[in-house]
Amino acid sequence: MRAIELNAIITGISAKVDGSLSLRVGTPELGIDEKIVVMSLQNLNVKMTVEPEKYDEKVTVEKSLDLKSESERLRNTIFVYYKQVNPQEDFTAFYKRNMEHLIDLYKSKVHNLQGN
DSSP states (O other): OOOOOOOOEEEEEEEOTTSOEEEEEEOOOOOHHHHHHHHHTTTSOOOOOOOOSSOSOOOOOOOOOOOOOHHHHHHHHHHHHHHHHOTTSOHHHHHHHHHHHHHHHHHHHHHHHHHO
16 A cells, blocks of 8 residues: 655535544646555545645644444444434334344345345
8 A cells, every 4th residue: 555645725624413524635636646546545544634835833633533334334324213213112122123124125135136
């Protein structure tokens, strides 16, 4: 894996519900090899330093990216759905019932593929 240092402009910033930010960055014109390096870094945890040409102080953030697993994301999504449709029911029971539904759905897909 190769690293790359280049000049860039933050062209867009949006706040996310989890308190983090999403950045859109514009780069200068890049050659094919430079594009490959940048694109190979997509969706990886990277260390990033943003320095304007002139600055008085540098702020360092020590927190890491807490990327959630797909199963954590699914559970969190089911929880949000639960809060919207049935907050009287115990979440554990609601979660198990919905997971069983998803498992049955995929079992039927497997069965249909095996039958064809």
